[in-house]
Amino acid sequence: MRTSAYTTVRPRYGFSDVVGLLFRETLLMVVIFLVVFAIGTAAVLTLKKTYTATASVYAGAGQEYVYQSRVGQIDPSQPLEADAVAGAEARILGSLAVKRRAIRAVGADTILGPRAAGTPAEKEAAALKALDSGLGVGVTPGSAIIAVSYESDDPVRAAQVLNAVVDQYLVQRRQIFQGSTTPAYAAQREAFEDDLTTADAAYNAFLESNDIGDFATFKASLAASYQTTLAEALSLRAQLNQASQRLATLEAQLAQQPAEVVLQQDLNISAQDQILTLRTQREALLSRYTPEAQPVRDIDQQIADLQAYVATGTTVGPKEVRTGPSTIFTEIETTRITAAADRDGLAARLAVAEGQLNQLRARLAEMTRLESTNANLAGNRETLTTLVRDFQQRESAARANSALVAAGADNVNVIERAEAPTRGTSLKAPLLAVVFLFAAFTALCVGLLRVFTRRGYVTPASTGRTLDMPVLAVAPMKAR
Template sequence: MRTTAYNTVRPRYGFADVVGLLFRELLLMVVIFLAIFAVGTAAVLTLKKSYTASASVYAGVGQEYVYQPRVAGQAERIGQAPEADAVAQSEAAILGSLEVKRRTVRALGPETVLGEGAGGTAAERETAALKVLDNNLGVGTTPGSAIISASYRSGDPQRAAQILNALIDQYLVRRREVFRDRADPAPYAAQRAAFEDELAAADTAYAAFLRSNDIGDFATAKATLAANFQTVSAETLSVRAQLNQASQRLATLEAQLGQQPAEVVLQQDLNISAQDQILQLRTQRENLLARYTEDAQPVRDIDEQIAQLQAFVATGTAVGAKEVRTGPSAIFTEIETVRINAAADRDALAARLRVLESQLSTLRTRLAELTRLESTHATLAGNRETLTAAIRDFQQRESQSRAERALVAAGADNVTVIERAQAPTRGSSLKAPLLAVVFLFAAFTALCVGLLRVFTRRGYVTPASTGRTLDLPVLAVAPVKAR
């Protein structure tokens, strides 16, 4: 018995086969194309023109964009300003924020944004107006520029300009509120008050420290003690040297005093009677020569007496102390006086040295005590100085914040509206590009329908497709017999 198996094979088409078959479906494709294009064209022609109002805002670098640490000194609070485009992007974010849009809708009313035919509750109308405002609003910046471009698209040119100008006004109000809150001096005042309380406690502790240690001003007291210590130390060395000098001088005077007699001869009368007798005898001899010759016996007697007396004087025993008067030695007395004065000076220097050494010991002890207390004083004084500097800094910040808040509230900021929105005179429409889109869509749909008809057709339509599908040569083609 012979068994036959059947297998369904889809026709295999080439490019020429597909093109030829599409031409067979040309009428259907044209009908579909015309139907879709007609419907799309009718829908596009119903679109209205839209008017886009534009405005520009200059956002420069202000103080609010310069970073300043909250806790730092005046020198450390000088920050670096950001780039102009960074400031513009930040301001653009505020301009396009939901809060600014909500305030704009509430200021104008949802009917202004949506039109007169808006329905629904107030909340629904506000939500719908926010959606419309968000969809039609455009905010952009240019890299490297501080200019913010804003635009709003609407079917009414007057409404577009009105909504955009209201949006800019609400943006200016909102940014002032934002940066006024940033410049609120209340936190600085509270922190300053807290530091003042801490400073009062630090002053009390510092005053108790000075009072308990009997110090008026620590720095002055230590400097005075150091100066006095140096002065007393130098004077002690000088007095010690003077005392050694006075002691050596006194020892020398005592040694000299031991070598000097206490009494000396003040006056001494000599016995010179032999010389007087010789003079008297010579005088008598001269008188005798007036009466006698030299050979006379009286003259020779006197000559013998003179010769005997001269021989006696020549022996050296003829002259002797007749009367001697003694008294205290002037040199001994002077040396003794100088010695007494030197002893008094030495004793005075010794007493002065003891006083100076006592003062030096007291000063050294006091200096050591102040050195021991210096770390405690440095801690207390440093705490007071730090708190005082912090209070001064926060007072300055509070004043600056108050002035900045007042200036921001008055409108003195770094944002300037260069150009407000004006009602546009030319509208824009998307009819031409939409018609092109409709044309392409209609052509694509018609082509898809034609291809669908081609690939869903049953049987072998062309000889080339038949030979390709069955892998057999087609020898002849017979026309289709009409039913």
């Protein structure tokens, strides 16, 4: 008995199959597009125009943006860059506190307009939400200008609200930067003045007991003398080593040089002189005899014998030798004596320098023993003096700064206040384009969903691709 197994195979479509099937769903896609586009268009057409009021605020770098430590030396650093100051002021301008002050200044009904309804708390919450969504604060990199804007459906209300925000921002920042540290600075200054009086008395008693006028100056001069003497001793030690090595080298060279050398030496060259004499006689005989004559031949024989004797190399030798003292030996000996004297002089100077070093080292040890006590007393006195001067300056500066901030003298100025805008803006055109694209995309997605959820084999190409079998013929579907 044969059994059969059945499996479900989804149709496999190509690009041309998908395009062809999409054309079959054209009516459905058009209906979906029109429905979505109509709904989106109706929603967009209900939007109202918005009016944007703008204002500009200049925020320069002032004293509040220069770092100053509360305790210690007053050493103000460089102020922040223009865009950094503008960014900090923009955060203050857009803070929640400024928005609440603006709402209380103009009222929640002014911000909400006809939409105002509910309890005062609910109105304030709604106004805060509307103000937060409509208010825009922006800065430009490298610029100290803060651009402020507010969007509303009423141009007059937009300008009124924006001006209220700017005014309350100026009030808020003055309250933030107006300090109240003057009494605290004065109290600290008085306390440090009392401590300084006690420290002065203790330090003066220490100097008198150790018979020291100025500890720092005395020790500095002593240390300078020690360093100079130490450098001189090191230099003398190096020169002494160099002189000793030079003397040893000269003594070694002197041992290799002879005390006397040959000054002049006369050579014995009588054989060469005899040859020249015989040649002269031969020339004289040739004037009377022929070369084959016996007297000429005898002289030639004598010349040949003498030349053979000279060729042996034993005919030339010293005849007279004169000796004397060597100039190199004398020069080296003179240099050696000078080098020995220099070495002895350097050794004596080095002994004196080392003695001075020992004395200076002992005196420095005594000063080092007293240094910790002096450092504690002097450091305490200097610290208290610096703190008293510091708090005097801070007290005066804080008093003047509080008065100036309260009077409104700061680095922020309103360049342009808000006025009611005459032209509104609407996003209907770009929103309609977005609605059109969304409707087209939705219709396309519905068409593809219909194509890929269809059951059965719709096209010959997909049938052959799915079953991996060739399609030989296509018959029209029989009507039911």
